[in-house]
Amino acid sequence: MQDSKLPLLLIHEVGGTRGVLEAHVPFLKKHFQLITMKEFLESKEYYCAQVQAIYSWWHKPVIDRELLKSLPNLKVISSAGVGTDHLDLKLISGFGVRIANTPHAVHSTTADIGMALLLAAARRLVEGCQIAVSPDTGYFSNNWLGEEVTGATLGIIGMGSIGYKIAQRARAFEMKILYHNRNRRKEDEEQAVGACYCGAIEDLLQQSDFVMLVVNLTPRTYKLIGKKELQLMKPTASLINISRGQVVDQDMLVEALQTGVIKSAAMDVTYPEPLPRDHPLLKLKNVIITPHVGIKTHKTTFMITEDAVSNVLAALNGLPMPSEVFPD
């Protein structure tokens, strides 16, 4: 029997496709009484006044007006990861509920995935692996080439914490770094990674061999990369997306990839996820797609849960939360 003095934390489910990881349950149970959506819906009257917090993992449970109305004592929603585009922040705030994300846990690991995708795209790693194991391969051609990463130009669109960690990594590959950001970074920060500010995104697009998207999804960044932007890129360039699928105009991307407007793309995110099985992006040879694995390591997922718990406990004790998110 769980300690009934512990506050009640509502989660979607344990395990399965969208559930909180089983490995995290013992840790969560140290601090909370866990209740799944299924258990909640089966005994709504009993639980509704007791739920003080929700742990949102991979966008579940869905937070809508109905749910918020049914939880009169809900104090905080802690969302795993850094993106909060799946939450109606105004709506939630309107109910007097605080919101937190877990940005710090994800920075390094998401930067690692950005570089992994950049290198995989440049060196045609996925295609290469297919050749290496294919039953039809009789010999390796010496004329099967990729693009050099060392010394190439990387354009980082979105130089927040994750973008900056990418710059730090890219610098070790002697890459020339350009960046575009809402606000320019301080001079010493720029110098530390050798990054050159491009006030106009066009300049970055025209000069980069690799363009990396590291922005969050907002009305301003929706379809930030469309036909015009793709055409400004070099025909030898690769686009890497670790932001959100909607930052790119996907139809225009397909066209650009099919017609050689850009060379290749590698994306950890699409819209929707997964893409419909007949989507053209799935069939292009010059595309690498990963199933939104940006933060998916044992270590980082656990750190996310730890941070989420810290946020919830702070909120329940009326204290400032380490990573509170406010509506715009």
Place this chain on the structure above:
Amino acid sequence: MGFMALQKCPIANCHLLGWQLEASFHETMEENEHPYTLINVIGGTNGVYEDHVEFLEKHFKLITMKEFTENKQDLSHKIKAIFMWFHKPVVDRDLLQSLPNLKVIANCGVGVDHLDLKLISSFGVKVANTPFAVSNPTADLGMALMLASARRIVEGHQIAVSPDTKCFMADWLGEEINGATLGIIGMGTIGYKVAQRARAFEMNILYHNRNRRNEADEQAVGAVYCPKLEDLLQGSDFVILSVNLSPQTQKLIGRKELELMKPTATLINISRGQVVDQDALVNALKNGVIKAAALDVTYPEPLPRDHALLHLKNVIITPHLGSATSKARHLMMRNMVESILAGVSGLPVPNEVHV
């Protein structure tokens, strides 16, 4: 060379005043400036690259193996150099004997384990490789393989595009790179560049090398020297092999070494297939002795299509892509041209490989 009276050389366009020289000297000078150089073939899947030919022909009179075989009498004494592109043409005793004026063999890439250096040296022929042209792309590929393996990029892509995929599982996880420990076996030029890159990923670096690097080099990348290979193997989450293939490094990683590694560790090989005991590796991967492997090199290349390594889920293999970028191959070619021009002129040969 013979000299006669002091007068201007009568050969047209010759700028040499003073001494009339035998025709053979003039011919030799021309040949040294535009030396006859043996290549295997141009184009196709493994020949000299067609877009390199223009530059090569500026400096060399290219003779293909086909042309040589058809016209041995005339050509054999003219050939001064061999431009060896991916192990071809094959240099054996027969070929060396048929090229009495051969001065230099330029080999593309850094590995010379396919050459009988003693034999070649016994014919008074110099050998040059291209160590620096390959070092950046090879270090890059080592990083690419480590990241791809840890974060399961290849598997992930397969899931993302599979017709059977309906949703992405939440509990599908990879291994963390940042904060993990990388053990570099072989800290030469390539190994050091791997260390420089890995450091930026906030990795802890251990290394094992024939000779310890100087303190400044170690500190610059935060690398800790392990005089005993065992310590490196036991302490690493990722082990990368960047040694050259020699009798000392043949099967350097065998059953004992694999068993010393953590069961959660990954082996990355960018050296040569023979540095690893492949059968022991298969066993280790099948039985969870180590977690995964990522190999740019195997023995042979390609592996037979029924080889166990091709069918293990925890292995990724790339088709020897270490130096496979247009930029690197162009630079390799340029380095080889320099080595050949120096070799035929009796000058010190850049990138000479000593026996």
